[in-house]
Amino acid sequence: MNSTPEWIARSVSRLRTAAPAADTKAADKPARAVLDKTVTDVVPKTPQPRGTHERLQATLRRGQEALSPRALRRLLADLQEVVAPQVSEIEGGRRAQAVADWYAKAEPEERRDMWLLMCEQFAPDASRFKSARARYEAAAGTEEEGQAEISLRRALVSPRTRLLQRFAVFPQGMRFLVDLRAELLPQLKGDKRLLPLDAELEHLFSTWFDVAFLELRRLSWDSPASLLEKLIKYEAVHDIRSWADLKNRLDSDRRCYGFFHPRLPGEPLIFVEVALLDKMSSSITPLLDESAAPVDISRATTAIFYSISNTQTGLRGVSFGDSLIKHVVETLTAEFPRLRTFATLSPIPGLRPWLGKHAGAMLERLDDKRRAELGRAVGFEPPQATHLLAALDKAAELDARSPVRQVLLECAAYYLGRELPDGKPADPVARFHLGNGARVERLNWGGDPSAKGLKQSYGLMVNYLYDLKRLDKHRSLLAQGKVPMSGEIESLCRG
Structure with missing residues (x-):
């Protein structure tokens, strides 16, 4: 039937x-x-997940809910005890550590239930905020304005803020919070209810990890082995293949510096690798050559930042790079007064995927003569986007006079110097350095011939120049939607 x-x-x-x-x-x-x-x-509908307010009033769990209502109430009581008004900071930290111990043994979905409790049960008091805001607006321009502002600020401090502050009290509390956010971040897209917890953590981290509380340290071959292992683990630009590779990067003509926080001892938050040279580098190969003889650092005039790596996913959105480069430049200048040029040798990780979408538009910028030359080079006239992209798969074989090579350089220059979605550089590495006040200085053909380099940008690398006297000017230009660039890059952009 x-x-x-x-x-x-x-x-x-x-x-x-x-x-x-x-x-x-x-x-x-x-x-x-x-x-x-x-x-x-x-037709059966997928039931919407119950919020913690409803679940706390229930008697039975539903569907895929991890914690039963009874267990959820118990966890909420434990969290409330952490921020109880009569509890001291030290005792609150002890109770927070007990919750962290439970968290360490919990299943992923049980941890998610704790995040939801922190989001929904420790939110600001909306009525208190509304009242404080109305009082502040009414007091504007009167002698009561100052006190009204204080009340408004206090109303904005949520119980969630105090809860997270208590978690930061116990010895491993900062590590716990950073790791918690790293675990939380991938879940935000699928569950918008978790956004308040992420925003609160990012706000607190921006204060707790302010550069005023960080220490710049040089990392050398004499550093503890546990710290050197962290460099190998966290290197994100050019993989460290062996201990010999690492030793080469810490040789006499190299420097490596990292930012450290007192609550995360032995854990670099970000580190930069520097090569001391007599000119701007155009290729990563000699810098990573373990057999190459060290440069005479007494003659060095140029510092090349060839790798910058953030190490803590949980600190995403907290910016260290600008301050790190400034501090490193000051440190290097004090040690090596002959240094005059500070630049990077950087990858262009977004170039290939961008060109895959915009090759047709870039071809339309060519005049008839250039299009015909390119067509003859790729064997199809008129050349289409697919023909150009196929030819670029053999970029390492192109000679200096190849029309395909010239078009790729122009595309890369346009990508770095003109592509500004939402007013910001499209390439993530460009966004970082240009945001710090650098300018696009030079493109380097075959700068990274590794499989990774060819996959990212057909082997191209770029130098960003840090002109210490023009950093603010460059930031101002970028804020106006104009990418600071050298004449060479400007010429390539025009095609």
Whole structure:
């Protein structure tokens, strides 16, 4: 026997198949609407997840909920005890550590329930905020304005803020919070209810990890082995292949510096690798050559930042790079007064995917003569985007006079110097350095011939120049939607 929902669905299907001619359709709309609504009503809907307010009042768990209502109430009570008004900071920290111990043993979905409690049960008091805001607006321009502002600020401090502050009290509390956010971040897109907790953590981290509380340290071959292992683990630009590779990067003509926080001892938050040279570097290969003889640092005039790596996913959105480069430049200048040039040798990780989408538009910028030259080079006239992209897969084989090579350089310059979605450079590395006040200085063909370099940018690398006297000017230009660049890059952008 067929079920009623299946019978209704089949009947509706037959009615639609045998629909009358166009002139009679209008008369059947009400009937079809009733049938469509009937089908919609009988098709099971995916239930919306219950919020913690509803779950705390329930007696049984539902569907995929991890913690039972009873366990959820118990966890909420433990969290509330952490921020109880009569509890001291030290005792609150001890209670927070007990919750962290539970968290360490919890399943991922149970941890998610704790995040939801922190979001929904420790939110600011909306009525208190509304009242404080009205008082502040009424007091504007009067002698009561200052006190009204204080009240407004206090109303904005949520119980969640105090809760997270208590977690930061116990010895491993900062590590716990940073790791918690690293685990939380991938879940935000799928569950917007978690956004308040992320925003609160990012705000607190921006204060707790302010550069005023960080220490710049040089890392050398004499550093503890546990710290050197962290460099190998966290290196994000050019993988460290071996201990010999690491030793080369810490040789006499190299420097490596990292920012450290007192609550995360032995853990670099970000580190930069520097090569001391007599000119701007155009290729990463000699810098990573373990057999190369060290440069005479007494003759060095140029510092090349060839790798900058953030190490803590949980600190995403907290910026260290600008301050790190400034501090490193000051440190290097004090040690090596002959240094005059500070630049990077950087990858262009977004170039290949960007060109895959915009190759056609870039071809349209070519005049007839250039398009014909390119067509002859790729074997198709007129050349299409697919022809150009196929030819670029063999970029390492192109000679200096190849039209394909010239087009790629122009595309890369345009990508770095003109592509500004939402007013910011499209390439993530460009966004970092240009935001710090650097300018796009030079493109380097075959700068990274590794498989990774070819996959990212057909082997191209770029130098960003840090002109210490023009950093503010460059930031100002970028804020106006103009990328600071050298004449060479400007010429390539024009094509």
